[in-house]
Amino acid sequence: MKTKLILLPLLALTALSAEEPQETAAPTVKQEHGYVSFGLGPAPIPLPIFSGGYRMQSGHHGADASLQVSTVVSWTLLKANGYYLHYFNPCATSEFYAGGGVTVGSIIGDHGGWFTGPEFVFGKQYLTEGQHMRFLQMQVTFPTVSWMHHHHVDVTAFPMVALSYGWGF
Numbered sequence: 001m002k003t004k005l006i007l008l009p010l011l012a013l014t015a016l017s018a019e020e021p022q023e024t025a026a027p028t029v030k031q032e033h034g035y036v037s038f039g040l041g042p043a044p045i046p047l048p049i050f051s052g053g054y055r056m057q058s059g060h061h062g063a064d065a066s067l068q069v070s071t072v073v074s075w076t077l078l079k080a081n082g083y084y085l086h087y088f089n090p091c092a093t094s095e096f097y098a099g100g101g102v103t104v105g106s107i108i109g110d111h112g113g114w115f116t117g118p119e120f121v122f123g124k125q126y127l128t129e130g131q132h133m134r135f136l137q138m139q140v141t142f143p144t145v146s147w148m149h150h151h152h153v154d155v156t157a158f159p160m161v162a163l164s165y166g167w168g169f
Contacts, residue, residue, distance in 0.1 A: 041162025
């Protein structure tokens with residue numbers, strides 16, 4: 001009985017003094033890089049799109065700025081984009097993101113003009129085995145307001161969708 005009375009407080013003290021395993025917080029993902037990408041759009045007219053930009057990330061939050069060019073025989077589309085990006089589960093090796101911002105551009109050529117509108121972006125960013133950043137994303141612009149060469153204002157009644165694949169450097 002005496003042994004039990006002595007062991008019981010010792011066991012209680014041991015249990016109280018044992019350190020609980022502490023969860024270690026995952027390191028915050030902080031990265032920034034330039035990139036180039038190639039894509040098709042805007043749907044429903046899939047033209048080749050070439051772009052270059054700069055992206056930065058700190059944890060769940062990020063920003064992206066890019067310039068895009070798309071051309072066909074009689075006109076060229078130049079476009080500048082700025083986005084806020086939200087990374088759902090920050091991980092430098094593979095992560096999904098969504099964001100929004102604004103686009104401003106110009107159509108150069110016959111019946112040229114200017115356009116602007118809100119733009120939404122959804123994508124997946126990942127590292128290859130060689131530790132090179134890549135991404136696949138979809139951009140949706142809706143609605144688009146444009147001013148054509150005769151000062152005619154037009155609002156696009158359907159979303160403009162573009163898909164692109166990018167290489168970071």
